[in-house]
Amino acid sequence: MPHRQCQCRDREGKSCRIRSIQAKCPIMVRRYYNLPSLIALAAFEAAARHLSLTKAAEELNVTVGAVSKQIRMLEEEVGNPLFLRRHRALELTREGETMAAALKEGFERISSTFRQVKTSGGQSSVTIGCTMAMAHLWLMPRMSAFWGSHQDIAVDHVISDHPRGLDRPDIDLRLRYGNGEWPDELSARLYDDRIFAVASPAFAREHAVETLDDLAQLQLLSVEGMDWSWTTWADFFRELGCPNRRLNVRRFNSHVIALQAARSGQGAVLGWASLVRPLIESGDLVQLSSAEIAAPHSYFVTWSARRPLSRQAGLLRDWLLSLDD
Structure with missing residues (x-):
């Protein structure tokens, strides 16, 4: 069997020195799950979520060029373009939409599991998100009752008045004002107004x-x-x-x-x-x-349709639904 130079390169761009094709190149060994670079996947997911290379770079604390390079590498490995590059805008292709949805669900599950494992040795926690007005005028005056009966559960709060400010995977429950329908979320009505x-x-x-x-x-x-x-x-x-x-x-x-x-x-x-x-x-x-x-809309408590609620988050949700406004 003839020998030939391996054509792969390491992360520093140096050519592999293995010459026998019978030997395993450490660079070419695939990961167990046959996944592309996790760095490339993270760059693509951020760009797909923002539909912006600039915003993805800001989130990941890297340059726009670095994000663009990772996405090009991913597209080469996938064999299809994941974005349509418009003038000053990005648009997902059909393949890009499929990849983005899968990564969003996967990262949300990993984030949820990580937080559960991280807190498993101490106090359990739940994160709830809502607007400043809802937190200040409705939720906070009522939370002491929950804390009094569930002292083993720490409740963390994310406050945002931006329409997309609560679309974060680390939030277990959200208090929203609307018609009850939000992408990838289940909802239960709290009250009318x-x-x-x-x-x-x-x-x-x-x-x-x-x-x-x-x-x-x-x-x-x-x-x-x-x-x-x-x-x-x-x-x-x-x-x-x-x-x-x-x-x-x-x-x-x-x-x-x-x-x-x-x-x-x-x-x-x-x-x-x-x-x-x-x-x-x-x-x-x-x-x-x-x-x-x-009021043309109602207030709802919502949670992800892609992952089950923890026992602690389920307790807080049920308690919220039991309140008499």
């Missing part, structure tokens, strides 16, 4: 509101720009049968900050009953008029 105008007591005394016309003429504080499932003042008046009004609106991308502005007398803000009830009971805010609407 009502929406009405609130303001500080001082503002209410200075601005008597007897009609919708009175309300429409006030300085209105609106939460817009982050999550368009959130009801705006225009939506509110339209639902009450009074569309096309000229409104004096100041916009915020945080409900907590808009509520703080209202508490300091800067205007009227729309309040979801479940969130503003503590502020009304404390006297910080008052309901300006009897006009109110049913």
Whole structure:
């Protein structure tokens, strides 16, 4: 059997010195699961999730060129392009979508298992995510009851007002406002809600509101720009049968900050009953008029459809569902 030079190269680019094809080249030995480079898979998964090489590079703390190189190597090994390179944009091919879905599910399972193993020798933990307003005004006032009866479970919190800020594999449960349907998530409804105008007591005394016309003429504080499932003042008046009004609106991308502005007398803000009830009971805010609407969406607790909940996460979910709003 003839001898010939092995054509592979090591990570430093040096040619392999094994000359007999009867010997096993250590570089060419495949991994047990016949997988490509895990570095390349991680680079592709990040780029597919962001649809951006730049954002993937920022997440992985490497250069854009390094991410691009890893993806090219992966595409060569797969034998098909995984991205369509548009002008200043990336688009997944059919093969890329298949790979991205498989990697997302796999990495989520690995992340969940890692955290379970990591904490198995100590206190069990559950991570729950929600918006700042939901955490501050609804969840936190209730959590002491759960901690009191489940002192062996540590609850970690991830707070984000960004629509995609809770799409992280390390979050077990999410409290979401919407129609109950989110990709790759199961959901259970917590409660429905009502929406009405609130303001500080001082503002209410200075601005008597007897009609919708009175309300429409006030300085209105609106939460817009982050999550368009959130009801705006225009939506509110339209639902009450009074569309096309000229409104004096100041916009915020945080409900907590808009509520703080209202508490300091800067205007009227729309309040979801479940969130503003503590502020009304404390006297910080008052309901300006009897006009109110049913919230177009409900609040849900959600969890991944791709992996089972831990016993601890299941306990927290069931406890949340047992609450009477």
